[in-house]
Amino acid sequence: MYTDSQIVLGYIFNSTRRFYVYVANRIQRIRNSTQPEQWTYINTNLNPADEGTRSIPASRMPKSLWLNGPEFLKECPDVICNNPQVEFPLIDASSDKEIRPEIQVAKSSVSDQEPFDATTLFEKYSESFKSSYKACKGWHKCSEHKEQSAKEEATRFILLHVQRKHFANEIECLRVHRKLPRDSSILTLTPFLDSHGLLRVGGRLNKAPRSCQADNHNPIIIPKRCHIGLLIVRRCHVKVQHQGRHLTEGSVMSSGYWILGRKRLISSYIHECVTCRRLRGKLGTQKMTDLTVARITPFAPFTYVGVDAFGPWQVTTRRARGGAANS
Template identity: 30%
Template sequence: MAKARVAPFKPVTIPGLELQAATISAKVSRVLETEMGYKDMSHHFWTDSKVVLGYIKNDMKRLKMFVANRVQRIREVSQPAQWKYVPTTDNPADHATRGLTADEIAKSNWLTGPKFLWETEASPQTADIDLEIPADDVEVKPTVVHIVQRMKFTSFTERMSRFSSYLKAVTAVAVIVECSILLPKGNHFSTLVASHYHDRIGHQGRGMTINEIRNHGYWIVGCRSTVSSLIQNCVTCKKLRGRRVSQKMANLPEDRTEPSPPFTHCGLDCFGPFMIKEGRKELKRYGLIFTCLASRAVHIEVLDDMSTDSFINALRCLIAIRGNVLMIRCDQGTNFVGASHEMKENLNKLYIDSIARKLLSQNCEFLFNTPSSSHMGGVWERQIRTIRSVLDGILIQNGTQLNTSALRTFLYETMAIINSRPLTVDDLEDSNEPLPLSPNNILTMKSGIVTPPPPGDFVEGRYICEKEVAQSPISG
């Protein structure tokens, strides 16, 4: 009886294929035992692979899953001593894999079997064959060596330093005699004892903790300082009785504290949009606020859009009205960043002589906030809220139907109202004190009181005074 198999498509090593053939041989022997009644007879198996014999007789090295499963099946049918070695030249099983012609089959031992089966000694000697599996065999699992290092401690207190709690230390030591064990100051075990009894009394104060420690027979040298340090670093005590932490404000920048003319150092931002109507078209307009960092005055301009050109025009209007600006603080809006780049490029073209260098040094400088850090612009962000509040009150009185001219007028009136606010309210209710200082006192050298607008209404973007209304034919 003979049986052969084709090698699988999945790559398998040559020793793995040889082992698969040995597995088939073991299965065939089981079939012969059942069908021919050879259960009481001894069986012998031959293979020309020394590696396979090494796998079957191996008891020390760990094999990979493919090899280990097949070795287990072979050992279920046979014993390792039943497997013996046959030279390749005497193995007729090779004829099935190599292929022979009819004449070669007639001359081979395919039909008769190997010669040693007909001799008195039925098997070649395998005692002198080396069946040791090589260390670099791919079917052998790598050996992992774990090195366990035992730590040596010179004293009991050093051993106790390895524990994080009193109960763990007690479990490891097993027995601790609670009869005045004198504990040194600053020792780790002393801290564990103090922490344990501090937890037992519900995280109470120093006196109750010391009393609980002494009641259980412990005496810690310098117990007061040990317990005080423990309570100071106790997270639970900080949650229960810790002081509330207040936000610490950083120092103001120099441009907020140094005296300077109005709008020499300012911050800016855009707000809106506002819907206006020009004829039958509805358009968007935006507001641009400049806040003086020294006087806290505001200046408002109207933007047609959020482009760089529109912002530069508004900045030119500010400079024409309020004077030169040396430094601007703002966020990293695309229109602000674009304006900064454009101004630098144009000024670099003038960087020729000392006069141009001096002009360049005095030019407006942009300082941008960190991205997504609106809190850094609180000086002007707060004024935007004030603008919206004042503008809402003006629009209630004059209607919400706006055009560009009406929006600009309302924003200027809003600017005048905001600049008339007092800069301090300390002496606001004291009749003996002078009037408080307002930004308008600095900008116009006039009183901060804003006169009301002339009588009349804004109707469809056109201002109509009371005299014109009285003379109209409809009013008569």
């Protein structure tokens, strides 16, 4: 069997890629009746089928390929059958719409011994602080199955990894009861480690009754230029209904977080906030066009007359199901 379509030959000889239903059914019917080795390529100029679908002069009909066939078919059958068979590859398989695309799946395993960088993960996939601790549940097994406790434990897990990445030296000094380095950015905050190992701002309310003890008395320290800090600012800014820097900063503090450089971080975020830019944008003003020649050139009285139109005017009244309808 011969065909002048190298694309079809690639489909018939293919054994690695999959096709969509339309092509797959027809290729399967061809391979059920024939073998791929029985198919070969014929040039378009030697294909008799082309002359069967094209108009040719009557004088050429006696010598046409449609009636006589190509010359190589008149050779010895052994010569034809003993021609070396070649495999025809797929033509431009990457852009062929009839071929299903190849999907590569990568599997990776994370063990407890391998380092886990939570901050890098959240910078790539997290858009809000809520989605951060939801994503964290996939890697961190919470001890309790209750939603609130799972949320709190996942939040602590995120903050612990953030603080260990940026304040590793300070945390180690506090664990061994040493003084913090003089060049530490949190030296003036008198930090301490709580029962969960989180760095908190020190203060004068440590001996207050437990009922009065709140997170905003000893807020959790968040490092400067941290993606988690940006997510916290974003959540608090939405919480106060985009009310500006002062209310956003107050919401951050009341939530129990002390973000280093928070004023600049909040101001830069509000400057880029699309909702705030829309609410506080300047009103557009329409620039008036030039006056027409009729209004600035002297003419005889009533040469040009202008009329102010108003309406709508009620022209007709017709009956309707609900009564009279005017138009």
